[in-house]
Amino acid sequence: MPPRAGAAGDDNSIAVDLTGSLGRFRLAMSFTVPLSGVTAIFGPSGSGKTSLLRAIAGLHRMEGLVRIGAEVWQDAGTFLPVHRRRIGYVFQEPSLFPHLSVRQNLLYGASRSGRATDAAAARLFDECADFLKLGPLLDRMPSHLSGGERQRVSLGRALLSLPRLLLMDEPLSSLDRTAKGEILPYLETLHATLAIPILYVSHDMAEVERLADRIVLIESGMVLASAPLNEALTDPRLPLARQPGFASVLTAIISGCHMEDGLVELDLGGQPLLVAGSIGDPAGSLRRVRIAAGDVSLSTGKPENSTILNSLAVRIDAVEPLGETEALCFLSLRERADLRLVARITRRSARRLDLKPGMGVFAQVKTVSLASGAEPQQGGLQPTADRLASGARNGG
Amino acid sequence: MLQSGEIIAPIILTLELAATTTLLLLLLGTPLAWWLARSRARWKEVVGTIVALPLVLPPTVLGFYLLIALGPSGLGGLFGPLFGLRTFAFTFEGLVVGSMVYSMPFVIQPIRNAFEAMGDRPLEVAATLRASPFDRFLTVALPLARPGFVSGAVLGFAHTVGEFGVVLMIGGNIQGETKVLSVAIYDYVETLQWREAHLLAGGMLVFAFLIIFATTMVERRSRRWRVS
Secondary structure (H helix, E strand, O other): OOOOOOOOOOOOEEEEEEEEEEOOEEEEEEEEEEOOOEEEEEOOOOOOHHHHHHHHHOOOOOEEEEEEOOEEEEEOOEEOOHHHOOEEEEOOOOOOOOOOOHHHHHHHHHOOOOOOOHHHHHHHHHHHHHHOOOHHHOOOOHHHOOHHHHHHHHHHHHHHOOOOEEEEEOOOOOOOHHHHHHHHHHHHHHHHHOOOOEEEEEOOHHHHHHHOOEEEEEEOOEEEEEEEHHHHHOOOOOOHHHOOOOEEEEEEEEEEEEHHHOEEEEEEOOEEEEEEOOOOOOOOOEEEEEEEHHHEEEEOOOOOOOOOOEEEEEEEEEEEEEOOOEEEEEEEEOOOOOOEEEEEEEHHHHHHOOOOOOOEEEEEEOOOEEOOOOOOOOOOOHHHHHHHHHHHHHOO | OOOHHHHHHHHHHHHHHHHHHHHHHHHHHHHHHHHHHHOOOOOHHHHHHHHHHHHOOOHHHHHHHHHHHHOOOOHHHHHHHHHOOOOOOOOHHHHHHHHHHHHHHHHHHHHHHHHHHOOOHHHHHHHHOOOOHHHHHHHHHHHHOHHHHHHHHHHHHHHHHOOOHHHHHHOOOOOOOOOOHHHHHHHHHHOOOHHHHHHHHHHHHHHHHHHHHHHHHHHHHHHHHHHO
8 A cells, every 4th residue: 555645654663652641640652663573562460551552442542643554543633433443452351242143243343344345255254264263153152152262253353354453452361271272372373374463462471472573561651662572581671581480582493303302403593402392394484482591501611511402602791680699691692692592590600600791601501492383484374364464455 | 881992992092102102212212321321421410310200209299290391381382283282281192291201210221221231342342343333332232232122111111001190190081082091990990890990900910910020031031141
């Protein structure tokens, strides 16, 4: 779509700059993120994440700017009402219409989004129902569905309304463990195959590790940071790495496989990394790896004769004390300063090895796990994704 | 021996009155109930109280003011000529107006409650799915409030059927024009026609029972929806 005359800014970003109030406390949130991928809006409960998402949707009135690509949804002189903003909103609770069947719920938004032809709409419906495995549920009423099934329907309903932007407000938090595990793979597939940008509100780091490409970090109604996932996680100025159980997340490329050991070899910024699982996946595909800070130990010389498989040549960027006895070491790969990880070590060791910023060391990684099945690439929903994306671009 | 017409006429008149009143109240009361349920205006409860007043006021008080309002020096004198009348008092039209005031809370309150009970969420969801405000009202609010409409209609109808005091004050006792069931029963008792009185009174008893029973059943059925 050519930029509309008078539209400000570039066409490939989402720009949000909003001010308002939530009860007694002030919200002033501003960020710009690319018009693709999953952006996690992350922060503690009550920090204003949901208000931000509702304001972007137009459900909650805040002053300021909301621009999606070339479409201005809100600025000084404009305020598009909710139904004129092409969003897909997945609420915390599934919120299906109780008086409509699953099929009618799915079609509610679809029939109001002005699709080109009936045939194309029907094909899209079938693909979406197929992808979310809703076929057997189509004629049931929402009261006869499980929690996970309901959230799947609400996801499908949002997708079928051909959104230009998907807004998800902690879509997993109302679900129990089993249902969560049931929905997450769908979200991962969406992330991998869908061209529609997603703003994903969460306070659960595990979801962020698996889904997010970027983080907008919110605290007390302010944006603390907006950065790519790896960069935000490993930023010494941000509180993320100080959380218990913290892990760095990096993206690596499958480069080979050791069938006899059940290990797959990844290329992480030019250095090899051996990880269990994903045997048989094609070389060249991207994998997200998770390295817990507590599983990383440092040594000044290249470790030999160790049972630990993976050792990465890294440089120390910063050393920060953590509590009474520990310290966090912020590291970047020797040849790739943009790939970073964090090690949690004792202060005693830091003193003994005289660890200082700028030093080259080796990071021994005890456990590396694959954070998710797949990173963006060709996938099962691709045809749908293309159509959804082109619908989002051309429809109106 | 009485003519059967004499006993049927008040029944038909009553049903006509109740049906007209209920229909008009549903039409005019729905927007008001919606406003009462959704508005954030502080003074909306003043309006809400006025709507509820007929619940507490003695029918004679209501009837007295209605008589003045509908009479030649009130609305009756103003709008009566449009209908070729000098006054609305002692006419069927007047009875409809009186019944609407009298039965108003019974229709509006259940509808308002139903609109309130559904909360904001279903309407917000509909908005995010591109439904305009009127579309949301028609396709989400009305169907979800259906139990409220059913109880409102049933209660409004039943309450109008049972109205006595207001009718006597503003309608009088004109056969075929304003003589409704409850007034007819009163007449029969006064003139010691016990058989006719029994017939009508017994009929009312059964009617009242069926109405309340049916409403309860409808409400029970609709509650099953609410789970999600």
